[in-house]
Amino acid sequence: MKSLLLSGCCILLMACSTGPVAPVSSDDAAPRAATNPLFTDRHTADPAPLVVGDTLYLYVGHDMARGDEMFNITEWLVYSTTDMATWTAHGPIMKPTDFKWASRDAWAAEAIEKDGRFYFYATVEHDATRPGKAIGVAVSDSPTGPFVDARGSALVSNDMTPQGPHTWDDIDPTVFIDDDGSAWLMWGNANFYYARLKPNMIELDGPILQAALPKYEEGPWLHKRGDLYYLTYASRDRSVSEDELISYATAPSVTGPWTYRGEISGPAQNSFTIHPGIVEFKGEWYFFYHHGGLTVGDQPGGLGRRAVAVEYLSYGEDGRILPITHTVEGVSRPRTR
Template structure:
């Protein structure tokens, strides 16, 4: 597979990281100038790669904290958690983990997702492995609380670069997402340019079968899975260059978690000022939502950019024929009622 524009750019950039201690940051967000529910959701800092989880009547949202400076592509040093019971007003729970909390990782708090099983919360995430297996890797951490702190559940990577050989670059093992099916079986999907999946063991911290590559095009990264009325939906970042040279959110459907996945087209176009876009879908109190990011936010005079993004949300609708309605990216976001 040919390397994307992003991949070529990535290979020439040095990524940096920080290792400061966790800060106490659990508080309701208070932005008097912002109407609750409008986009972007958080305006006091740059955030990216949203991953929602519904638990005990609340929506928890996990994001990477973008901190790139003027000459940096990415610097993401920690994962943050927020929660809401109305999808408009959010409470910040501060950092829940940093890459170096994995003893075998050295940097890069890239995209993550949290899944709950049997009262435990498992954070699946992307980090840079140390020199023993260099390249991007997937780690899994565990906590007794959705707001952490999370600790390494294995002491080693769940998926490392040496385990996948189909890509021509070292960052194909990124953007993990986990889907638990109706029978309780959990499945891990991930990948940049190549989409991989594998079954997880019942303990949620080991693979329970082979790693399989999925042939789906166009596909770039950021997979996310949900199920609705018996159909499996895979949303992901892809690039249709007839639309834009920046990523858009596309989707595919399947009758089974193992496919076959049939591409269905674009859900929403590129995010403003952003090469990347990253979907996360969730159902809460009977309504579906789509989270994503762009780079339209300015914080304290610092403008958004590739490594300074902002998380947003819109309503998501399944049409009677099983398709997903195209999503318009709006400033109003969830501050207005959903369409009946």
């Protein structure tokens, strides 16, 4: 995520832990404070947006690494906005050990609504009975929680998928409900997996399948625009760089076949990881990601101390996603098409 963050005297939009942050001005024509990063009082990562009515909810992991630690993500947080300028912090919604079978690691997660309930699919480290990364599902009657384990066991665990290059191939779930009501789960590091969900949203409905995607690394995100399905993901070509980029593929169906369309985002600032989240909200499309450019207190940004940001997302006349530049201004700048 080597975004084009600029040092200097930019006024950052800050989110506190107790409520909303006032906009810079009540005059809609007045310039707003710089958008990125969205939250400056703590480190956040792996953004997952969800629109419910006139509100956008953003689920993130809380990066707590200190010094040379790599990852120490202790809980998931959620923020909300109705205007993309003022954000309300709702506090922690869950921690990994709320899944009694898990031991640690609040890695990437995503929430979705079905029939008035909210399902939260989250990456954790399973306990010693089934070691490796796993995906749990929690449920709530509110997008802000509290969320509770919906199964009492992992939805996906390391022993359920083909032997990958390491024990953390079962991470980064993205969930999608198609127009016909069918629900799908996609996930994976190094390997890209997908499976249909049962109508209850907490069981797999059929086998775990795989698909080949060029330069696929992790962090899949599935969305649909018109009749076209878009699968964005963190990609990496180690012969060129250790940094992840964001690539995407399109398909006429949720199950493919996928056609690779290329890269849409460069690497993050000061972090080799980058994680996409894409959503349409009030007629605009947005691209969420994280970078390592924020200092909080005595802890500079980095791989284990990331910061969530957002940019406008645009499509060409042929339906392709146009390249995205990471900025400090984010969506505080005027929309250009």
